[in-house]
Amino acid sequence: xxxxxxxxxxxxxxxxxxxxxxxxxxxxxxxxxxxxxxxxxxxxxxxxxxxxxxxxxxxxxxxxxxxxxxxxxxxxxxxxxxxxxxxxxxxxxxxxxxxxxxxxxxxxxxxxxxxxxxxxxxxxxxxxxxxxxxxxxxxxxxxxxxxxxxxxxxxxxxxxxxxxxxxxxxxxxxxxxxxxxxxxxxxxxxxxxx
Numbered sequence: 001x002x003x004x005x006x007x008x009x010x011x012x013x014x015x016x017x018x019x020x021x022x023x024x025x026x027x028x029x030x031x032x033x034x035x036x037x038x039x040x041x042x043x044x045x046x047x048x049x050x051x052x053x054x055x056x057x058x059x060x061x062x063x064x065x066x067x068x069x070x071x072x073x074x075x076x077x078x079x080x081x082x083x084x085x086x087x088x089x090x091x092x093x094x095x096x097x098x099x100x101x102x103x104x105x106x107x108x109x110x111x112x113x114x115x116x117x118x119x120x121x122x123x124x125x126x127x128x129x130x131x132x133x134x135x136x137x138x139x140x141x142x143x144x145x146x147x148x149x150x151x152x153x154x155x156x157x158x159x160x161x162x163x164x165x166x167x168x169x170x171x172x173x174x175x176x177x178x179x180x181x182x183x184x185x186x187x188x189x190x191x192x193x194x
Contacts, residue, residue, distance in 0.1 A: 057155060058084045058116060058124055062183040064092075066162065069179045082183060084126075090114040092128045092145070108133050109143055122151045124158075132166065141168050147181055158183045 062084075065077040080094030092112045112130030119125045126147040132140045144167075149160040159182040166175040 056086075057118070058149075058151060058158070059086050060084060060155075061186040062158070063186060064181055064183040067180045067182075068177060070177075071179075081186075082126075084116050088115055088117060090116050090126065090128065092130075108135070112143070112145065114145075119148070122153065122155075124149045124151070139169065141166050141174060142171075149181065149183075156185050 060083070062082045064080045064082050066080065067077045068075070078094060080092055083091045085091075090113070092114065093110070109130040109132050112128035114126060114128035116124050116126045126149055128145045128147075130143045130145075132143055134140050144165045145162055146165070147160055147162040149158045151158040159180065161178065162181050163178045164176060165173065168174045
């Protein structure tokens with residue numbers, strides 16, 4: 001796209017008296033680009049998406065299952081969504097489920113905020129912080145989830161151990177739990193687009 005660089009056109013080309021030849025040349029270039037983009041089919045989109053995944057690392061949104069250590073073998077995993085942003089920030093959303101929090105009353109947590117950093121090839125340190133409330137919406141504690149995630153090479157899935165640390169309003173530890181996360185990248189279902 002070298003022809004698009006600033007300064008390609010002269011001052012006369014940019015002004016109201018631009019020559020017809022310059023306008024036609026620019027129009028032809030844009031039309032050619034439009035045709036190239038228009039010829040890209042669904043198969044090419046899949047290739048482009050795979051290439052994009054290779055370059056974006058964990059950036060994107062993920063469906064996640066959390067298997068809590070010590071839970072009954074038939075206990076369903078907790079479910080949530082993670083989104084990793086290119087600036088290293090992250091969001092986690094899960095159902096506002098009751099969490100074990102030491103001697104605190106039943107507590108609820110919603111969206112949590114966090115950060116992710118690379119710690120090796122395909123390995124990332126991730127943390128989320130959430131606020132816990134009782135059933136009357138009174139603040140009870142802070143929850144920090146710490147995760148060591150390993151992604152597969154195309155960044156389509158990840159898994160790793162996690163630890164949750166819960167501290168009361170005064171910062172005193174009141175509970176922990178651990179387990180294993182697994183995540184799958186959310187993708188546009190090209191084959192089902194209307």
